[in-house]
Amino acid sequence: MKRIAIIDIGSNSIRLVLVQINKSDSFSVIDEVKETVRLGKDMTIYGGLNPSRIEKAIKTLSFFKCLCEAQGVTEIIAVATEAVRKASNQVEFINRVKSELDIEIRVLPGTSEAYYDYFGNINSMDILNALLIDIGGSSTELIWVEDRTLKASISLPFGAINLTEKFSLHKVMDEETEKDLKDYILSSYKEIPWLKEVKNVPLVGIGGTIRNIAKISRKKNRYPIHNLHNYQTTAEEVVEIYNMAKIKDQGERKKIKGLSKERADIFLGAAGAVVTLFEFLGLKELYVSGCGLREGIIYEYILQSNLPLEDVLGFSINNHILNHEMNLHHAHQVWKLTECLYNDLKSILNIDKDYYKILKTATLLHDCGIRVSYYDHHAHSFYIIANSKINGLLHKEQLMAAYVAALHRKNDFKVDLEKYERIINEKDIEVIEKLAILVRICENLDSGVNSNISSISCVIESDTVIISVKSKTDPILEISQALDCAASFEKIFGKKLIIQSSAS
């Protein structure tokens, strides 16, 4: 066990993330603190950081340092972005932090910032091709991802704070101001040679402005899942939100449901940058990401590599298994058997899509609820799977996986269709029930938690499914327990279930 800290000195806020690294490179965030220092605001006429904001930054960093010490952090990685990057008194500030606090700040060039955004997201989202946008306080990064590689990137010198200052956006925006704002942003976009080639991909949004857009949308739509990572909305709705906000003054904006009061004053310029990008490229979808620069740094540290993970979901699931101190062998044994059953029974599963990822997640994490309490742990597994950040799954997939896991012991966990009607429907529930019965059979086939069953194979007959198991020792108890699922199996698939031992 080891604890590291990432300090991200941005133009709007300074953030601290404490990460605990557990065995086999699994990790979890154990604390996160944000101070809205706004280093990028009120820069001096000579382009320097404002002295009173420097003082606030030093106090914040000093507090972060104490917190790191109290929490047993052994390594601090501190990075700074646009405000410090362009500050004329950059060296002075960095030296002061080094001498007073013994913290070494690495000032990231725009390309590095874009790279970390890429690396944070490619390892935590199911992205093949996409355009990423990270809107910070004083800069905006655009990153073009093709075939999971970083094809091109740029850091533009505008963000939520300096756009607000430049165009006085705390007031209600008049038409002329809006035109000026959009023209300014658009001309920047137009100067990027590769940008207009980006077509028909989702926009992946990073940063506080995007999260606030998502929160406003979530409130508006009474969306039932709280986790913002992987939240999806449309360009159309983003434009609607921007139009709704632009006719309000700062005070009225503070009342917009979902918009944080701290961000109401600097929301409009950054939202305008997103809207202008949608309009410029004709993109249709926004995927919200909860990961960015800091996660990029964490993944670089953990993986000791700049190659993206090959299996984002697999890494994320494994991370949860290790963090929740689950029985790794049992999880993988049940998955080995379930995967086999899923492949062998595809013809009678009669499902329209591939539910491999959902089934894998549910099976590997079916016992994670034991971490809350052994009693009713299937229900706790539902809660944990539905409410954790599982990288590589859409919200719908995550929710379906949670339900499959919830049914791993018995039939009686009820799907709250009313609550989740925006996300899953009756047909999805049929799929959930089919997948769950596979997990239940295989969980029972490892009821001894000792991987006694070495392999299984299925034969499908007109009115029967025969599962043959090979095992190390007599599998009589495992088979008898798995057969408890026979009635449910027959009800769902219309076939009798036979499980038999075959020669080992």
Place this chain on the structure above:
Amino acid sequence: MKRIAIIDIGSNSIRLVLVQINKSDSFSVIDEVKETVRLGKDMTIYGGLNPSRIEKAIKTLSFFKCLCEAQGVTEIIAVATEAVRKASNQVEFINRVKSELDIEIRVLPGTSEAYYDYFGNINSMDILNALLIDIGGSSTELIWVEDRTLKASISLPFGAINLTEKFSLHKVMDEETEKDLKDYILSSYKEIPWLKEVKNVPLVGIGGTIRNIAKISRKKNRYPIHNLHNYQTTAEEVVEIYNMAKIKDQGERKKIKGLSKERADIFLGAAGAVVTLFEFLGLKELYVSGCGLREGIIYEYILQSNLPLEDVLGFSINNHILNHEMNLHHAHQVWKLTECLYNDLKSILNIDKDYYKILKTATLLHDCGIRVSYYDHHAHSFYIIANSKINGLLHKEQLMAAYVAALHRKNDFKVDLEKYERIINEKDIEVIEKLAILVRICENLDSGVNSNISSISCVIESDTVIISVKSKTDPILEISQALDCAASFEKIFGKKLIIQSSAS
């Protein structure tokens, strides 16, 4: 870390509980398996255990032994109760288990069984005076607890299985049979010299029959909390449930919502024993316990003592803190400050009862949700506190504690009044909000997680509350963060909040 197993060879089922013992004697159940072997059924005419049931028991124990090995259990404690206790072939059975499986079975005398029931409950419920009843397959223990000590106990030789056999209760019960059953039970009760002295105490019920009564009641009342431990109902409702079940045959009984199909055939006799006890003593309330013999053995093992815990709630909270790997120092520091605030502000809290236990639970466990995920951990803390077995709290107290913890970071966690209307009302929510603001202030006063604040004291003035803090180093950041709660404080208490540093 160490794992032990308790095997409980009862007359109805054989159960295995795997317990993981973590640091400082904290522990958690990591697996539980039950096989309905019914050793107490079909005894031979010579009073011996039935050979085919012995075979089933041996197979079950052999499987349990494998499971223990696979799970790294280093110590197995196996006990047997009435069926084995009275069996003429007891020694044979025990020797066989010893020689074939190397498991030593301790046959518990009735008084020991009663003692463990007492010890399991006195350490897991807030009991001062009570009558405990544990209805097993072939015996029923009655335990009189006065002033938290075991005053008297008895083990009666009837339970769910042998009452069913003796009175052929799988059928619809006619009036005559019911009279015979109740007379038989009542005459046993009347022979217990101390029993009629038991007055005006709650009946604490242990065992499968009681849990099934609770499940039926829970379904009937659409009770929103799943945890059965500490579920409360009335003698009146138990009689109602018994009357409803007694006019059904076994097939119809299986359809009763909440009654497990496995128990439908043996429910009536045991339920009759509870009803008869209520009628005999005129008791009014039933508290359902999820703890009994097995927990008694676990507590004896953990505490290495037969003295009951002095502070049941404190031990349980500490157990959760350690099992969830929370920051013990931070939890206790925040509680030290919150306790002080609570005592100093009693006059303006204006609450009708003592909410000390709720506040203590919420404060000490406010961060437990980090175990699920750091993000939204206040919401996860709500889930964990509401859904764990927290010993020493009533359900209402537990739910209120969960809400207080959920509000430890901000105001925006919503109480689902509709769901919980049977348990908490608007007035309770006012209390929750008052307590939560105290926790939030004190959590911020340890935002450095380093116990910088050594003590606090309050002065209440007509329109102001002044909190003075003594600290090791300048507490400027802690105070500034705690003052983020000032607006909420003023809204709730109608007084301005001032926090100031006083000489250390």
